[in-house]
Amino acid sequence: MMSLPDQIKPRKLADEVQDRLLRLIREDGLGPGDALPSERELMARYEIGRPAIREAMQALQHRGVIEIRHGGRPRVAEPSLDGLIGQLGTGVRHLLAHTSSMDHLKEARAALEAEMARIAARRRTEVDIASLEALLAAQELSAEEPEKFLEIDGKFHRRIAAISANPIFETLAAGVFDWLRDFHAEAVRKRGLEQLTLTEHRAILDAIAAGDEGAAAKAMRDHLERANELYHQDHFQ
Amino acid sequence: MMSLPDQIKPRKLADEVQDRLLRLIREDGLGPGDALPSERELMARYEIGRPAIREAMQALQHRGVIEIRHGGRPRVAEPSLDGLIGQLGTGVRHLLAHTSSMDHLKEARAALEAEMARIAARRRTEVDIASLEALLAAQELSAEEPEKFLEIDGKFHRRIAAISANPIFETLAAGVFDWLRDFHAEAVRKRGLEQLTLTEHRAILDAIAAGDEGAAAKAMRDHLERANELYHQDHFQ
DNA sequence: ATGAGATAATTTGTTTGACAAGTTGTCATC
DNA sequence: GATGACAACTTGTCAAACAAATTATCTCAT
Numbered sequence: 001m002m003s004l005p006d007q008i009k010p011r012k013l014a015d016e017v018q019d020r021l022l023r024l025i026r027e028d029g030l031g032p033g034d035a036l037p038s039e040r041e042l043m044a045r046y047e048i049g050r051p052a053i054r055e056a057m058q059a060l061q062h063r064g065v066i067e068i069r070h071g072g073r074p075r076v077a078e079p080s081l082d083g084l085i086g087q088l089g090t091g092v093r094h095l096l097a098h099t100s101s102m103d104h105l106k107e108a109r110a111a112l113e114a115e116m117a118r119i120a121a122r123r124r125t126e127v128d129i130a131s132l133e134a135l136l137a138a139q140e141l142s143a144e145e146p147e148k149f150l151e152i153d154g155k156f157h158r159r160i161a162a163i164s165a166n167p168i169f170e171t172l173a174a175g176v177f178d179w180l181r182d183f184h185a186e187a188v189r190k191r192g193l194e195q196l197t198l199t200e201h202r203a204i205l206d207a208i209a210a211g212d213e214g215a216a217a218k219a220m221r222d223h224l225e226r227a228n229e230l231y232h233q234d235h236f237q
Numbered sequence: 238m239m240s241l242p243d244q245i246k247p248r249k250l251a252d253e254v255q256d257r258l259l260r261l262i263r264e265d266g267l268g269p270g271d272a273l274p275s276e277r278e279l280m281a282r283y284e285i286g287r288p289a290i291r292e293a294m295q296a297l298q299h300r301g302v303i304e305i306r307h308g309g310r311p312r313v314a315e316p317s318l319d320g321l322i323g324q325l326g327t328g329v330r331h332l333l334a335h336t337s338s339m340d341h342l343k344e345a346r347a348a349l350e351a352e353m354a355r356i357a358a359r360r361r362t363e364v365d366i367a368s369l370e371a372l373l374a375a376q377e378l379s380a381e382e383p384e385k386f387l388e389i390d391g392k393f394h395r396r397i398a399a400i401s402a403n404p405i406f407e408t409l410a411a412g413v414f415d416w417l418r419d420f421h422a423e424a425v426r427k428r429g430l431e432q433l434t435l436t437e438h439r440a441i442l443d444a445i446a447a448g449d450e451g452a453a454a455k456a457m458r459d460h461l462e463r464a465n466e467l468y469h470q471d472h473f474q
Numbered sequence: 475a476t477g478a479g480a481t482a483a484t485t486t487g488t489t490t491g492a493c494a495a496g497t498t499g500t501c502a503t504c
Numbered sequence: 505g506a507t508g509a510c511a512a513c514t515t516g517t518c519a520a521a522c523a524a525a526t527t528a529t530c531t532c533a534t
Contacts (some may be wrong), residue, residue: 013488022327030333049489054515055295062299063330070515071496079332088321090259091301098269101404108405110434115348142506167338168345171316172328189389250517275485286518291486307486308525 009197013048017056019186020046025076032078062087081167085175092179102183109176110224113157116173117204117220121213122162129209130179135159136201143194158199160208161218200226250285251292259291260300262313269315273303299324318404322412329416333438339420345459346413350394351454353410355402358445358453365400365444372396373438393438397445397457406408437463 021036037045039053046053057074059103060066064084067077077083096102120128135156140146154177161170200223207216239276269274274282276290285292294311301321304314313336314320333339356366371391379385391414398407437460444452 028336033307040514051488055471055487057515058292059299060327062296062322065331066514069497071513072498073514076332079328079335081332081338084325084328084332087300088325090297091316091321091324094300094314095318095321098316104403104405107403109407111349111352111406115352166341166344168341169348173280207424208435220457277485288517289486292516295487306526308484321490351517 012055013052014055014059017046017048018059019050020058021066030076034076034078035130036074036076038073047231070236076224079091081171084237085171088175089179093182096179096183105176105180106224109180112169112173112176113160114208114217114221116164116166116169117160117208118213118217119166120160121208121211122214123162124208124211128159129205132156132159132205132208136198136205139201140198143198149194153201163208189208196226197223225229239346249292250289251296253281254283254285254289254293257297258297267313269281269313271313273311273313275310279289304306318408322408324397326411326416328404330419333416333420342413343461344415345408346417347458349396349406349410350461351458353401353406354441354445354457355450355454356403356406357397358448358450360402361400361448362436363447365396366442369393369396369445373435373442374439380435386431390438395439400445433463435462 001003011227022043039050039057042048042053043050049167057066061068061074064080066074066085066202068074071159075102096105135152139149139152139156142152157177158174161173164170189226200219203219204216207219258279261267262273276287276294279285280287282417294303296306298305298311298314301314301317301324303311305311331341372389376386376389379389394414394463395407395411398410401407437456441453441456441460444456
């Protein structure tokens with residue numbers, strides 16, 4: 001017979017402290033930049049050793065709630081989407097390394113970028129179109145320089161993300177792009193197909209400029225799924 | 238004049254250890270379940286104190302890469318999407334509490350659920366449709382019991398997520414749902430509008446059953462944006 | 475031999491104390 | 505009043521010890 005799985009779970013001291021600190025921040029209305037009690041003070045207040053305090057503090061730092069600097073008192077952190085997504089990196093890499101979720105991530109990326117293209121087609125201004133045109137023109141000129149071509153390619157996508165005016169989309173898309181690139185660069189972009197890429201970018205741009213949401217989304221999706229297709233051809237045929 | 242911002246940054250010892258552990262896992266090909274060296278062994282190997290080792294281990298645990306249990310050796314963790322998304326919770330709450338990104342999150346959710354509905358319309362089987370019909374029928378019967386109504390409502394959305402067959406979508410949608418509900422339940426669902434909700438769910442189901450991707454996505458989007466609309470009416474009129 | 479239970483060894487959790495290294499506030503000096 | 509040295513914090517790291525939980529070992533009855 002197995003041991004009873006119900007009952008209480010013996011929580012670690014640090015977890016308790018972490019909860020107390022979160023409540024303290026919330027109930028005292030501490031905002032970004034405000035200082036938290038020092039370790040010594042918390043030791044006295046909670047009647048607990050220093051390691052437990054430190055462990056809780058570090059956990060909150062990892063979650064992006066507080067900031068700790070050597071010599072200075074811990075402070076409530078400035079909330080940062082970039083930070084949140086960035087801290088996922090290690091975990092995502094672990095996930096991609098030991099599971100077969102790469103295809104799911106690619107599908108998610110395609111959906112995300114297609115949605116951004118759709119919103120961009122709705123919200124784009126003339127300035128936006130002009131900046132995209134400039135990027136596309138620059139990309140055409142650098143068709144012979146792979147690394148520069150790739151760099152501008154990334155900028156094109158990030159520019160569309162920016163037009164969508166949703167920081168969550170923007171940051172998430174950048175993160176997913178990085179994660180995919182870390183694993184195998186080919187999955188992100190394929191060399192030797194510069195002209196096709198330019199044609200597809202042109203289609204995306206035209207759809208956005210025309211304000212055709214459906215066409216923009218479809219053009220972006222086709223663009224990304226084409227890349228996935230090529231990747232599979234190379235690896236599994 | 239400000240101090241030179243360039244040069245090197247004095248990394249913490251624990252960060253160094255963390256990198257070394259990650260390399261160790263990668264280069265030795267350690268998979269989920271495999272044991273890592275004990276603290277004592279690492280102290281000897283890296284000629285470093287125990288706190289630094291522990292700090293690095295805890296950091297990796299927070300990122301979901303390893304698992305530590307009292308009394309047992311640290312092991313490479315089973316990769317878990319749920320875990321990754323779940324660990325974002327605290328940080329997201331901090332973000333929502335101190336920035337005005339609620340609308341962006343709602344927009345992201347609408348896009349996510351609309352995309353899942355689109356995929357569900359493409360991949361649905363007869364069994365899927367039957368289970369959705371069963372849920373909708375059960376929801377109709379519980380129109381007078383708000384908490385049960387809400388529970389089935391959640392199940393309906395989760396079922397669609399499951400049909401999309403992309404764990405990333407599924408887990409992410411569940412996470413976003415939880416985050417929004419934490420902040421104010423009204424943003425997730427509105428009481429007193431059970432009949433409207435049922436009508437909209439019916440539209441979504443019909444579109445999915447018909448395999449009409451565009452209609453399914455639009456129905457889901459309308460459904461969620463209607464909720465957002467009502468929320469704004471109450472708070473800002 | 476084999477399996478089960480007690481026992482010992484190993485490991486992480488926590489405390490205490492101490493010192494190093496960095497930051498912040500104070501105060502005399504110009 | 506601004507500046508720079510200095511003292512008072514604070515976090516970073518190490519060390520040694522014990523508590524609590526797990527894992528391996530060994531004994532013993534079957």
